[in-house]
Amino acid sequence: MAEASRSLGGYEPQVGLNTHEAGAPQRIPVPSLLRSLLSDHLDPGYAAAARRRAEGGTRRMSWAWQVLAGLGVxxxxxxxxxQAQTAAPANRAAQQVLSGSVRAAESRTDALAAGRDALTSRVEGERRSRLAGDERGRALLADLDRDSFAAAATPVIGPxxxxxxxxxxxxxDLTDVSKQRVAGSRQVILDRDLQLVVNSLWVSGAEAIAVGGVRIGPNVTIRQAGGGILVDNQPIGSPYTVIAIGPPHAMQEAFGHSAGRQRLALLEKSYGVGVTVSTGEALTVAASSVRELRFAKQIGP
Structure with missing residues (x-):
């Protein structure tokens, strides 16, 4: 009996029963075929196939949406x-017109500056020829030369x-913005740096200074304009050259301990700015343009 029960149910029927229940008839736990036919309407294999078919349709739909998105992009x-190719000829034509206008304006400016310099030379020659004849005229010429030098109106050559x-x-590494002194800009040298350098050179004993070939004098400013630096409204770019006429060795030593040199040393260390300081014996500083003085007020005695 035990072997037949084990072959049908897979376990001993008397397991877990007391002596009174051991001899009683037991039901064999075999699933009911009729209940299975009434409750399970779909074979498990068909259900699994249906799930796989549904998952495959979802994946195909996802791929279809991805393909549509790629086509849209x-x-x-x-x-x-x-559109860019269509607008390119018009943009190039506009750029050529603008560049032509800029070149024409630069040519006119250069021609006017040359004419101004020629007239200045003629005026200077006439003035010296008329005033150099007597002692009073020579004294007046000495005063004019001194004032012209103070106004940066005469060129200077010297050490x-x-x-x-x-x-x-x-x-x-274009993503590295840790060395950007101004957010969003690659420029490191600013107008205030050059201003401090010029002021330090004046304190160090300079007699005449030019920045980027532009003479520093009264009413001449160094200022920032967007991403560029203007000296007397003339744009200059890197490398920025500052020439100072004066006693070279004493001036170099004094400038080495100035606030301007300390600022440059900080920029060298922090941003990798290049700085060179050298002396020369025949440096040239051009004359500055003289503006007409309309209003003046005496300060002091």
């Missing part, structure tokens, strides 16, 4: 490229110091 880029400041090159 490609279409947008194609339209943008077509002095040259300071060259160079912006650092572009970093290989």
């Amino acid at each position: 490609a279409t947008v880029f194609a339209v943008a490229v077509a 002095g110091v040259t300071v060259v400041v160079t912006d650092p090159g572009v970093s290989r």
Whole structure:
């Protein structure tokens, strides 16, 4: 009996029964075929196949949406490229017109500056020829020369110091913004740096200074204009060359301990700015343009 029960149910029927229940008839736990036919309407294999079919349809739908999104992005880029190609000739024509206007304006400015310099030379020659004849005229010429030098209206040649400041090159890692002194800009040298250098050179004993070939004199400013620096409204770029006429060795030593040199040393260490300070015996500083003085007020005795 035990062997037959084990072959049907897979376990001993008397397991877990007391002596009174051991001899009683037991039901064999075999699933009811009729209950299975009434409750399970779909064979498990068909159900699994249906689930796999549904999952495959979902994946195909996902791929279809991805393909449509890619086609949409490609279409947008194609339209943008077509519009850019269509507008390119007009943009090039506008750029050529603007560049031609700028070159024409620069040519007119250079011609006017040359005419101004020629007239200034003629006036200077006439003035000296008329005033150099007597003692009073020579004294007046000496006063005019002194005032012209103070107004930076005369060119100067002599020994002095040259300071060259160079912006650092572009970093290989374009995502590295840790060395940007101004957010969103690659420029490191600013107008206030050159202003401090010029003021330090004056304190060090300079008699005449030029920044980027532009003479520093009364009413001449160094200021920032967007991403560029203007000296007397003339743009200058890196490397920034500052020439100071004066006693070279004494001026170099004094400038080495000045606030301007300390600022440059900090920029060298922090941003990789290039700085060179050298002396020369025949440096040239051009004359500055003289502006008409309309209002003046005496300060002091």
